[in-house]
Amino acid sequence: MLLVTLFKHIGSYTLLMSKVFSKPDSWRMFFRQFPKEMEKLVVNSLGIVIIISVFIGFIMTVQTKLNTSDPLLPTYATGLVTRDTLLLEFSSTIMCLILAGKVGSNIASEIGTMRITEQIDALEIMGVNSANYLILPKIAAFVLLIPCLVIVSMATGLVGGYFVGIFTDILTTADYMVGIQYAFIPYYIFYSVVKTLFFGFIIASVSSYYGYYAYGGALDVGKASTNAVVNSSVIILLFNIVITNLMLN
Amino acid sequence: MIEVKGVNKSFEGNQVLKNISATFESGKMNLIIGQSGSGKTVLMKSIIGLHTADTGKILYDGRNLLDMRFKEIKELRKEVGMLFQGSALFDSLSVLENVIYPLEMFSSMTRQEMVKRAEFCLVRVNLSAQSFHLSPSEISGGMQKRVAIARAIALNPKYLFCDEPNSGLDPITSLVIDKLIKEITEEYNITTIVNTHDMNSVMEVGDHIIFINKGVMAWEGSRNDIFDVENAALNEFVFASELYQKVKKAENLGK
Numbered sequence: 001m002l003l004v005t006l007f008k009h010i011g012s013y014t015l016l017m018s019k020v021f022s023k024p025d026s027w028r029m030f031f032r033q034f035p036k037e038m039e040k041l042v043v044n045s046l047g048i049v050i051i052i053s054v055f056i057g058f059i060m061t062v063q064t065k066l067n068t069s070d071p072l073l074p075t076y077a078t079g080l081v082t083r084d085t086l087l088l089e090f091s092s093t094i095m096c097l098i099l100a101g102k103v104g105s106n107i108a109s110e111i112g113t114m115r116i117t118e119q120i121d122a123l124e125i126m127g128v129n130s131a132n133y134l135i136l137p138k139i140a141a142f143v144l145l146i147p148c149l150v151i152v153s154m155a156t157g158l159v160g161g162y163f164v165g166i167f168t169d170i171l172t173t174a175d176y177m178v179g180i181q182y183a184f185i186p187y188y189i190f191y192s193v194v195k196t197l198f199f200g201f202i203i204a205s206v207s208s209y210y211g212y213y214a215y216g217g218a219l220d221v222g223k224a225s226t227n228a229v230v231n232s233s234v235i236i237l238l239f240n241i242v243i244t245n246l247m248l249n
Numbered sequence: 250m251i252e253v254k255g256v257n258k259s260f261e262g263n264q265v266l267k268n269i270s271a272t273f274e275s276g277k278m279n280l281i282i283g284q285s286g287s288g289k290t291v292l293m294k295s296i297i298g299l300h301t302a303d304t305g306k307i308l309y310d311g312r313n314l315l316d317m318r319f320k321e322i323k324e325l326r327k328e329v330g331m332l333f334q335g336s337a338l339f340d341s342l343s344v345l346e347n348v349i350y351p352l353e354m355f356s357s358m359t360r361q362e363m364v365k366r367a368e369f370c371l372v373r374v375n376l377s378a379q380s381f382h383l384s385p386s387e388i389s390g391g392m393q394k395r396v397a398i399a400r401a402i403a404l405n406p407k408y409l410f411c412d413e414p415n416s417g418l419d420p421i422t423s424l425v426i427d428k429l430i431k432e433i434t435e436e437y438n439i440t441t442i443v444n445t446h447d448m449n450s451v452m453e454v455g456d457h458i459i460f461i462n463k464g465v466m467a468w469e470g471s472r473n474d475i476f477d478v479e480n481a482a483l484n485e486f487v488f489a490s491e492l493y494q495k496v497k498k499a500e501n502l503g504k
Contacts (some may be wrong), residue, residue: 026354120336121299125410126351127326 008245019131019210020139020205030137033241041103041204052098053091053153057160060085065170076203078171079179082161084188091153093240096199099149099233101136104207107138108228111211112221120212133209139201147193154189191247198243199236206232250274251408251440256305258288258295262397265291266302266354267464275407275440279430282445283461284486290412293444294463297329297410298322307388309408327355330401330439332430336393338400339383344371345381348399351477355404368400391422395429402433409434411443415450427454435455448487451475460486 024030042105063080111134114120123130158180165173207228251273258266265288273279283289294300298314307314308323317325325449330380338347348367352358356364374395380388394414401409406435411430415423417472431454434441445451451458454473463480470478475487 029353058254106430118333122331122333122337122339123298124299125326125329125331126354127323127329129323133434 012213015053016131016135016209016212017205019129020135020208022129024132024136025128029133033133033137034141038145039136040196041106041138041142042145042149044238045099045102046152048098048102049095049149049153050156053086053095053101053157053165056090057082057095057157058163059160060090060157061161061164061171061176062168075172075175076179076182079161079176080182082176083158083180083184086154086157086161087188091157092195092199093236095153096146096152096196096203096236097233099146100203100207100236101229103142104203104232105225106226107204107207108211108214108225109221111135111208112214112224115212115214116217116221117121117192131212133213135205138208139204142204143197143200146196150192150196151189154192168181179193194247195240195243198239202235202239203232206235250310251442252306252308253292253296254306256292256295256302256307258291258300258302264395266295266462269305269461269464269466271459271466271469273440273442274457276435276438277441277456278434279440279442280445280455281461282443282450282451282455282458282486284446287349287461288464289444289446289461293410293412296442297475298326298475312392319366327404328407330404330406330409332394332397332401332409332414334413334416336390336397337384338393338396340385342390343382343384343395347385347396348358348403351400351403351478367399367403370403373402373433390417391419391426394418394422397407398426398433402437405437406439409439409441411445413444413446415445415447420449423449425451430454435465446486448489462486 061078061082064081068077068081114134120130120134123133135179161180162173162176165171165176210224210228210231211221214221253269253271253273256266256269257264267396269292281289281292291300295302296314298307302315305315309328312321312325314322314325338344339350345364345367348370349363352363352366356363359369367377368381376392376395376399380392385393388396411432412483414426414430418426427450430441432444433439443454455472455475458468458470458472459466460480460483468478468480468483475483478484
């Protein structure tokens with residue numbers, strides 16, 4: 001039964017995506033929607049990304065330093081661990097899980113509300129490909145700009161770690177600076193950016209799917225929103241394993 | 250003109266429409282009436298193509314909807330306007346932008362021409378310029394219906410569908426909306442189909458009425474002969490209100 005439901009979802013999702021990735025009825029409308037979606041989904045997420053990254057960078061540095069007090073460890077180890085954790089997993093995977101909550105629920109509830117208030121039916125009656133008109137600008141804007149959010153997260157996370165040296169006496173800023181530059185592998189940034197392109201697509205498309213097929217009332221839009229966040233998060237975690245194996249193994 | 254021939258529709262084994270046949274002429278107010286759950290919304294959605302009928306024919310001036318390809322249906326829909334029960338205006342757009350929307354999608358007009366056309370449609374449905382730049386949430390339910398009518402007629406449709414246009418409106422505003430739809434139907438010679446269970450609408454504007462009962466077309470006629478029909482289900486529907494029952498009682502006493 002579970003398997004049947006899973007295949008039903010995969011089938012409906014594939015059909016929806018085939019409608020989404022068709023030629024827009026009006027490019028003029030697409031290019032009008034595109035910057036609006038950029039602002040709504042990416043620019044408006046910048047604040048939360050910066051706040052979380054700074055604090056996680058700070059606390060990660062403190063925890064690493066306090067839990068690795070072995071005198072044999074080099075003094076730059078804390079900075080190195082913080083940097084690699086941020087670059088490899090936090091700024092890409094964990095930040096995308098957070099964005100799945102913020103952006104995913106936003107997309108699912110917006111499209112779901114349009115569905116239950118017959119706005120999507122109105123578009124269909126007019127002869128508009130509603131899936132393409134509503135979803136394509138969201139996917140395009142989010143996938144195109146999510147790498148910027150990840151790079152901002154990496155940078156501000158490292159700044160958060162630097163604050164440990166300024167505001168506490170457990171680590172010097174000089175040791176931290178050496179650590180974050182030591183044995184730096186630029187490929188890690190490329191790996192993170194590639195991962196987030198996939199994750200961005202998963203967040204935008206899966207959330208749109210749940211919103212587009214919402215039915216009923218406010219309660220059902222809430223359910224669609226929850227399903228969107230939960231399922232995009234699970235899919236992100238699964239894809240993380242696959243992409244990490246492919247790119248780092 | 251829209252012709253419906255032998256349309257059947259089932260949902261998971263439950264037959265909702267049973268062999269419905271009717272003709273809806275242009276320039277007339279064609280009303281589909283019936284109790285809640287009788288199948289009138291399913292019939293309307295099947296005619297529009299939001300549901301696909303299992304069997305039968307739905308002919309738009311001779312063109313069968315059920316034989317059309319996706320592209321042909323899209324083209325046909327440019328000739329269709331629809332007024333939804335809850336108006337279905339786009340929240341993110343102003344009143345004026347809502348009416349401009351279909352023009353922007355499907356016409357080759359310049360921006361100025363679009364604004365001019367949208368303003369003309371809004372004035373036609375008796376809305377003042379003060380409301381043009383408000384958002385749908387800032388105007389009353391009656392005004393929202395008018396904006397929805399303006400949007401529906403923006404592209405000069407040949408066919409107009411109205412799903413319970415009076416729902417949520419007071420009797421006076423309902424009458425205004427009914428008369429407006431009738432005026433527009435006659436003015437532009439549109440084939441209009443209205444889905445309603447409001448007897449006031451039936452008596453005010455019903456040129457051609459079909460009564461659906463349990464998925465079957467139980468009666469067809471005009472408002473002039475709806476009271477004199479020997480049909481138990483229709484009589485029950487028509488005389489459901491206490492006022493009508495009192496009137497009928499008084500008439501019977503007078504005989």
